[in-house]
Amino acid sequence: MASHHIQALLFSLFLLPSLLLSAPISAKNISFDSASFSFSNLTLLGDSYLRNGAIGLTRETDVPSSSSGTVVCNLPVQFYDPSTNTSASFSTKFSFSITNPNPQSQGDGLTFFISPSNETLGSTGGYLGLFNATAPAKNGSIIGFEFDTRLDEEFGDPNDNHVGLDINSPNSSKAVDAGSYGIELKSGNTTTAWIDYYDGDNQLEIRLSYSAVKPEKPVLSLRVDLSEHFEETMYVGFSASTEGSTELHTIKDWSFRTFGLPSLNPSSINPSPDGRGNTSSIIPAMPATSPRSSFRRKLGFALGIMGPVALCIAFVLFVWVSIKKYMEYKANKQGLATEFLKGPRKFSYREMSTSTRGFHTSRIIGNGAFGTVYKAIIPGSRIAFAVKRSKQAHQSKKEFISELSIIACLRHKNLVQLEGWCDEKGELLLVYEFMPNGSLDKLLYREPNSCGSSPTILQWPDRYNVAVGIASVLSYLHQECEQQVIHRDVKTSNILLDSNFNPRLGDFGLARLTDHNKSPVSTLTAGTMGYLAPEYLQYGKATEKTDVFSYGVVVLEICCGRRPIFDRENERAKKMVNLVDWVWGLYSEDRLIEAADARLNIGEFEREEMERLLLVGLSCANPNCAERPTMRRVLQVLNREAEPVAVPRKKPLLVFASSTSFSMREIVADCEQSMKSQEIGC
Known part of the structure; x- marks a missing residue:
């Protein structure tokens, strides 16, 4: 690629006079x-x-x-x-x-x-x-x-x-x-x-x-x-x-x-009578020179003197531009050899600093365990990106490499698209496409505005669409990728919405790659309380069923408009209530529809559709991982291509299989490995 730049520059410099007169545009x-x-x-x-x-x-x-x-x-x-x-x-x-x-x-x-x-x-x-x-x-x-x-x-x-x-x-x-x-x-x-x-x-x-x-x-x-x-x-x-x-x-x-597209200077092309297609090049005849013309003799003499000077200038420019291009090529080399390949690219720190106004606080759009998220606008255009900036580079290096290596090779309409990264000047930056409507949790739990009026809430069709979209992308990650991807941090704050309220799953900092049909490896538990499956808390083994549990909690949040653990006022005082337990209690009393978000007025949703989604959430949040459906089955249920999974009236008791327990040596080894890698737990 570097030699290609050098050849193009050399050719351009030898044709410098004509380039200054006109800039030919070549069809490709x-x-x-x-x-x-x-x-x-x-x-x-x-x-x-x-x-x-x-x-x-x-x-x-x-x-x-x-x-x-x-x-x-x-x-x-x-x-x-x-x-x-x-x-x-x-x-x-x-x-x-x-x-x-x-x-x-x-x-x-x-x-x-x-x-x-x-x-x-x-x-x-x-x-x-x-x-x-x-x-x-x-x-x-x-x-x-x-x-x-x-x-x-x-x-x-x-x-x-x-x-x-x-x-x-x-x-x-x-x-x-x-x-x-x-x-x-x-x-x-x-x-x-x-x-x-x-x-x-x-x-x-x-x-x-x-x-x-x-x-x-x-x-x-x-x-x-x-x-x-x-x-x-x-x-x-x-x-x-x-x-x-x-x-x-x-x-x-x-x-x-x-x-059939010509690769000639447009000024030398004569279109055919029909205005398209056939073209012919016209080479103008050169006028005969007169040896007796003193003007032309003087012009030729001047050109003879200026020629070597211009050639020296052109040579110096050629060397300077070639070195600059070569250095840029070495700095930005990503292992993609042809322009046919397109993927995440490396941004310079200067680009990122300029587009975020020096990472100004006015550009902050979110915060998380990884660090701070800024809105970046490329100067001279209206293109916006979301830039994740690490809090401490040495502590987040592992999450940074994990997220970059996993999401860079994934393609799905419900995934946040990774545009590039930057690892200069001790910074770790991930650059994503910008989602205008922010995260799902902010739309579900909007606070009243400064005037005290009620905020606009996310409507039911958009909520159902979010549930279907996230089910689709989790099915893709679990069963359709070459290597199975376990997200480990499915929650409403990691679900972003584009301008049409279509969901995009993001934040792969805790994700893990595994081969299909391979036993999961135990790790120190990581994630967010309220979304963690019981067996994951007990043994630290992340499987596709732990993602299914987290998805079930998200679905119940979508239906109920309540957080995974919320305050419920009674006659005496506030009481912390688990959302899964609360919905299952209503279901056992045949009052499941009462779990629907009270801000959704009657008639704004179909009762059958609401109950279907609530039952999907309960089936996914089943304490026993063996009873949870796969994400492919969930997607079929939501698309009405399969019947819902049967949900028992009473919440099942938690059962841990003896085959999944660890020896003391395994537990100690996992803890030591986790401490060495400084992995951040919940």
Whole structure:
């Protein structure tokens, strides 16, 4: 990468005069070929996941369900060059398989798409996870190439095995039967697709084969001007959906390239009569010089003297800029070799100090065990970040490295996105995307304002959405990551809300990575009282079931608007009450609905929905960890894809299995190791 900078600078310096007269803008054709995928270069949305180098687009379940997921390449692709009024041609090849463990339930298929947004996620069913069922596409056109496995008559599908072109709608511009070319999309076989678009001829061709050999005859051939829908830069990716089906959609490898964009100075390009596409370079003829012209002789003499001087100046500038670029490259090297990879980057301390006004108290938006959180605004823009600053670097180094190493490789729509970090001048800083609505606990427990009026409370639809979102991300961490992630600190203050009140789980300072189906390692108990599972307090072993317990407490807070341990006034004095015990007591007396937040007026929530969520909270907060459901089961219950877990009327007694107890030697060894690492407990 450093040699690339040096070559570019050398070329620029030799062309210094022309650079001063005009700044040429070059269009960029792009090409990438990824036989396996990583979290660094992809954004996973909805129910999509990455496993063993392949992308799954829909939820993997034995129970028919409705699901949608998309995966988007992080690299913006140039499809239109405004300086030359030229559009790109493109070609892509990918292999996919569509399988269905329960063939009696029909799925809906998948698409390859081009979108102006890298956060494209549509509805389930016939909308293929790409288009929105309630509103048309916003901020530009979405182009989809569908491989549909379900007959939806409302969208004009010819059958349940067809290929089509969709623009801003699941109603195909043209669709053809793939079976007439010997292809059964949902056969489970690995199928290779080739999509080629030639802008000059406005020709689109789609080919399919069970082998890696590209067929001569296309399945779909269509003359269409896609350049009408191109923006300057767009994003490419895949989507899929199901509706009451177990159909699975997997992408196994993918290559993509654009071509046809000129890499010339726009001032030397003459557009074709149609205004797009074909271009030709014009090289102006040089006028003949006259040896008798004294003016030109003097000009040539002056240039002959100034030439060496300019060359020396250019050389000095070249050396200075090259050294500076090289030093920046060495300082910011992160192990990402190509611009195709995108991920957290290293910020300089100067950037962070400037954007937080020197870490001024007016920029503080939160405090925690790790340290203080500041709002940072990058100078010259409106981009805002949240910056976590360690209290004491030497004590928080372990939590800092843990959080950075774990969350940097995770991608989920309900996770707070890590943007970068800084470890200069003895500081430990983590830089996250900024969440405008702050943390869940602040919205649930808002105090009256200075005028004494009641604050606006979080409404029931938003509360239910928070419960579903956190269940989804915990299911992802527990069961869908390559290594299982145990968060260990699920609580309302670690759940942040974006501008649309969608939840994002953050603060992975106490998180741990474990291999799936591996016994947990005991540690000194860490976390927040009120959210800690009984067996975790007893033995210090963090498992996915300890996260489930904490989630159950959060769900009860959402429903009741009360903290895990709260003051309850009686006739004589205040009494500290455990939220789980209080709700279970009402449930045992058949008065469960009385636990609902009194600030939610009657009619603002459905009674059945409230009771369902309260029972989910109690089932997750069961004292016996073996009786707690998995987060995947919780998500199915909240999405009404499974029946709620049975909850006993009386709170079960706590039972510790003898098989989980430690020897005295193990307990002493754990304590010594924890003291050496200076891990901060609760």
